[in-house]
Amino acid sequence: MTRTLLVVHHTPSPLTRELLEAVLAGARDPEINGVDVRSVPALGATIPDVLGADGFLFGTPANFGYMSGALKHFFDTVYYPCLDAVAGKPYGAWVHGNDDTVAAGRGIEKIASGWGLTQVFGTVHLAEGGKAAREQCYELGGTVAAGMSD
Template identity: 45%
Template structure:
């Protein structure tokens, strides 16, 4: 079986958002998952070739003024057209660290990935409101679920 490739593109402007991304990576690196290669990048470092390399993508963003982070928007601005024809149907998952409700952030990301014709493999994880330690566990589970599903050929 060929090794599957999982790209994590997450904006991490704070210690807490760094913990969320680390939890996603930790979950995706669970010892029982042996045939998934990970690449975790901040949005400014992710390029179209990274997206094309990946068999699936996990996106992580903060809610900024009711929208995705400028960093994630910059990522989409740079990869949209170079990836449009080559990544249709790509499975993705999204997590949002939202101080409010995350609705505008979710809508903004979903509008772009719909244009890319990517395929959501689960509803977005919205870590909303004041910080809660359970956000870390939820992100770990997200990473594990994506990697295990990718390895098993479910997504």
């Protein structure tokens, strides 16, 4: 049985896109079987996307100490229609920014908690790019996907 890992992200800069690619590479590691990874920009993700997912990864820049408006809009749009359908499903998140990534991550964690999602990897907080950041993102994606695999 194939499970779907939905990656919802707002990646407007080259650096945030690089981090997304590392998350996706980890989630699509060749040793992980039975997981279909779907990457959807936050402004394009819909209720059917959420309802069709078995696990989640959320990525955002930290904007003024909070998640991006695009990711917040996603949550605002799908939260109540999906409230009773996602409890217990695994998730992870990453936040990049120079200003208060902790508060941005906390916002995602509160929404995920309200949904009843199970955090299987601590929120990754990144102030820079580079090899270490890519490795953390790869590990995040791989860990969440591996937990869903056959």
